[in-house]
Amino acid sequence: MHRRISLPPGGEARCVRCRALLYRVGRPDANERALALALAACIVLIVANVFPIVGLEVKGVHNSATLFSAVQSLWEDKAQAVAVLVFVTTIFVPVAELAGLIWVLAALRFGIRNWGAVPVLHFIESVKPWGMVEVFMLGVMVSLVKLAHIATVEPGVALFSFAALMALIAAAAAVFDADAAWQQLEAPQ
Ligand SMILES: [Zn+2]
Structure with a gap:
């Protein structure tokens, strides 16, 4: 066991x-x-969900899909389990994680501690492993390369937004000082 000591800057x-x-x-x-x-990341996440991920053109017929419409068509194609998995890992968890992080950081920033920051911080930790935007991006890339032989593929705005989202979530997580957050939350009023 170690006793906590205060450290010099850096x-x-x-x-x-x-x-x-x-x-x-x-x-x-x-x-x-x-x-x-x-x-x-929150702004990019909205862009990533509103604009199409990819546009396809086969024999003059143009088709484009957003992430949510992809989940919907998976559901309608009787692939409900896959639809739920895609929804949870690429929409629900990133949204919940970001919303939770913003909630906690805003509470700390404005010095308000009765906003349930502690349970939210625990919640972020528990959902984090289920956020799989990176895996999804890799899957999309592989399918686009394969589809390029049979259709004209146009990467959509959302595809680039997802790439930016990945970088921003990673950067926010790297910068986030959980230790300082806990100290601030546990400090006596
Ligand atoms: Zn040790």
């Missing part, structure tokens, strides 16, 4: 036995930066 605390990183002093504005990145 310092990090390591285990005396195995040198594993226990905690470090992040930038004081880390969670404000995380909030900015999460808000940017």
Whole structure:
């Protein structure tokens, strides 16, 4: 067991036995930066869901699909399990994770602690493994390359938005200083 000590700016605390990183002093504005990145991700997420992911043209017939319409047609094609999986991993979890992160960061930013930030922080941790925008992107890329032989494929706005979303979610998660957040939440009123 280690007793928590306060560190100088830029310092990090390591285990005396195995040198594993226990905690470090992040930038004081880390969670404000995380909030900015999460808000940017939120905007990109809306764009990614409103615009088509891909447009296809086969023999003069043009067709384009948004993510949600893809989920709908999977459902109608009797692939309900796949439809639910796609919906949960590419729409529900990213939305829930981002909304939760923005909620907590906004609560910290404005110093309000009765907003249920603690359960929301636990909730974010529990849904995180189910967010699979990266896996989805990889799947879309592979199918586009395969489809290119039989149809004219036009990447849609949403495809690029998903790429940006991936980067922004990763950046927000990397910048987010969970340790500072917990300290701020647990500090006596
Ligand atoms: Zn250790």
